[in-house]
Amino acid sequence: MARLPVYHRVLLDLQAGGQSTVSSEQLAELAGVNAAKVRKDLSHFGSYGTRGVGYEVDQLLADLRRELGLTHDWNCILVGAGNLGSALAKFAGFSERGFAVVAVVDVDRSKVGTHLGALTVSHDEEIGRLVADHGIAIGIIAVPPAAAQEVADRLVAAGVTSILNFAPTVLDVPDEVKVRDVDLAVELQILAFHEGRREPRRTG
Amino acid sequence: MARLPVYHRVLLDLQAGGQSTVSSEQLAELAGVNAAKVRKDLSHFGSYGTRGVGYEVDQLLADLRRELGLTHDWNCILVGAGNLGSALAKFAGFSERGFAVVAVVDVDRSKVGTHLGALTVSHDEEIGRLVADHGIAIGIIAVPPAAAQEVADRLVAAGVTSILNFAPTVLDVPDEVKVRDVDLAVELQILAFHEGRREPRRTG
DNA sequence: GGGGCTTTGTGAATCCGTGAACAAGGGCGG
DNA sequence: CCGCCCTTGTTCACGGATTCACAAAGCCCC
Structure with missing residues (x-):
C-alpha cells in the first residue's frame, strides 16, 4: 500500500x-x-x-x-544532471529517509567532473560500473523524455530493478522491473481539471 | 480521472x-x-x-x-526558492503543457530580488498581492515541512484553490481547496517496499 | 451496391478498496 | 477480584473501477 x-x-x-x-x-x-x-x-x-x-x-x-525494507539504507543512481537532477542530488529529504544518491551521471560531457553537493558527475557510460560497484538497485531518471527510454534500457542492463521516472514518457521495461512515474505537469493538469469543473471560464 | x-x-x-x-x-x-x-x-x-x-x-x-481545462494557460505561484523550488521555476515541462509559473516567493529575505530564470523572487508577504494581480488559482509549495502548513494557510487566504504540495506533510485546508501531494521520498519507499519483497536481504 | 473486416461503445460480471458497525479483549478503578 | 470503558481486529455491505465480451456500425474492396 x-x-x-x-x-x-x-x-x-x-x-x-x-x-x-x-x-x-x-x-x-x-x-x-x-x-x-x-x-x-x-x-x-x-x-x-x-x-x-x-x-x-x-x-x-x-x-x-x-x-x-528500511532496515538498511538504499543506494540510488541519478541519471541526468539538469535542473531537476541537480535539485534531486542535493535534496536532503532522501538521506533523512534512508535513501542515498551515491552516483550521478549525464550524457553531456561538459557536465562530467562538475560537482553536485558532495557528488561528482560521471559519464553515462559508467552506469554499469557504478551500479555494480555500489550494489545499486534503484535508478532515478531525470532526463528529457526523448532520452528516457534509452536510459531505462541501460539501467536495466546494469541490473537496476526499480526506477523512479521523472520523464513524461511511458517506459518499456521487463516485467520484473518496477517503475514509478512522477510527471509534475500531470499533477498540475489534474488540479487544473478540477479547477475547470469549479468555474468553467476562470482565468489564472 | x-x-x-x-x-x-x-x-x-x-x-x-x-x-x-x-x-x-x-x-x-x-x-x-x-x-x-x-x-x-x-x-x-x-x-x-x-x-x-x-x-x-x-x-x-x-x-x-x-x-x-487547457484551453488557456494557468498561472501558478511557487513558494520556496530552495533547491527544489529553483528547479521547478526553471522547469521547461510546465510551460510546454500550459502552466506558467508567474511568481516566486520565499521567506528568506536574502533570496528576495535574486533571479530564477526570467523570474525575480519576491517576499512571502507579497503572496496576497501577487495572487490577486495575476489571477492565480494554483499554488506550488516547495518549502521544508515545518513551514508548509503556514504557507498553505497563506495561499488559501490569498484565494488559491489548488495546491501542489512537495512538502512531506499532510496539509489541513478547507474542503473546497484541492491538494495534491508529491512526496519524493515516499515514491522511493514504495519502490524499496517492492525491492524488499523481491529478495529480503539484498544490500544496495 | 453488398459483404466482410475492423473498431467502437456498452452491458454484465468481477474485483478491490472503503467505511461503518460490532464483538472480542485488555487495562484500570473500585 | 470484578465490572466498566476504551480501543482493536474483523465482518459485512457497498460503490467504483476494471475487464471481458459482444452487438452496432462505419469503411473498403469486389
Whole structure:
C-alpha cells in the first residue's frame, strides 16, 4: 500500500515528540485517512496493538521499517544532471529517509567532473560500473523524455530493478522491473481539471 | 480521472509524428493501460470515434484540452526558492503543457530580488498581492515541512484553490481547496517496499 | 451496391478498496 | 477480584473501477 510510508513519516514525528503510544484514531487524523483503514492496514502485516490502549510507537515503527525494507539504507543512481537532477542530488529529504544518491551521471560531457553537493558527475557510460560497484538497485531518471527510454534500457542492463521516472514518457521495461512515474505537469493538469469543473471560464 | 493527462501527452506525440487517427488499442499501448479502459474513459466525455477507424487525433486532442481545462494557460505561484523550488521555476515541462509559473516567493529575505530564470523572487508577504494581480488559482509549495502548513494557510487566504504540495506533510485546508501531494521520498519507499519483497536481504 | 473486416461503445460480471458497525479483549478503578 | 470503558481486529455491505465480451456500425474492396 502507498499509505505505509505516510504512517512511517507520521510515526517518526510522534516519536520525536516523545509519544510512546498511539491510537488508530490519532494516527488516522495525522495521516489524513480513515481510522478503520489504519487498523486494517496495520493488521495486514501482523503488527498487533493493545485493545484499550493503542499501538506502541517504537514497536510499530520497527515493524513498518521492516515491512518497507528500511532496515538498511538504499543506494540510488541519478541519471541526468539538469535542473531537476541537480535539485534531486542535493535534496536532503532522501538521506533523512534512508535513501542515498551515491552516483550521478549525464550524457553531456561538459557536465562530467562538475560537482553536485558532495557528488561528482560521471559519464553515462559508467552506469554499469557504478551500479555494480555500489550494489545499486534503484535508478532515478531525470532526463528529457526523448532520452528516457534509452536510459531505462541501460539501467536495466546494469541490473537496476526499480526506477523512479521523472520523464513524461511511458517506459518499456521487463516485467520484473518496477517503475514509478512522477510527471509534475500531470499533477498540475489534474488540479487544473478540477479547477475547470469549479468555474468553467476562470482565468489564472 | 488521472489518466486523461497521459492520453493528452501521448496524443501530442502522435500529432507531432503526423498521425491523423488513432485506435483505442494503439493509444492504450502507448499510455500503458487497457484498451477497454481507454474507450470507456473517452466515451465519458462525449468524444466519439469512428467505428472501424478509430479516433481523429486533432479532434480528440481538442476535446481533451477542453475537458482538462487547457484551453488557456494557468498561472501558478511557487513558494520556496530552495533547491527544489529553483528547479521547478526553471522547469521547461510546465510551460510546454500550459502552466506558467508567474511568481516566486520565499521567506528568506536574502533570496528576495535574486533571479530564477526570467523570474525575480519576491517576499512571502507579497503572496496576497501577487495572487490577486495575476489571477492565480494554483499554488506550488516547495518549502521544508515545518513551514508548509503556514504557507498553505497563506495561499488559501490569498484565494488559491489548488495546491501542489512537495512538502512531506499532510496539509489541513478547507474542503473546497484541492491538494495534491508529491512526496519524493515516499515514491522511493514504495519502490524499496517492492525491492524488499523481491529478495529480503539484498544490500544496495 | 453488398459483404466482410475492423473498431467502437456498452452491458454484465468481477474485483478491490472503503467505511461503518460490532464483538472480542485488555487495562484500570473500585 | 470484578465490572466498566476504551480501543482493536474483523465482518459485512457497498460503490467504483476494471475487464471481458459482444452487438452496432462505419469503411473498403469486389
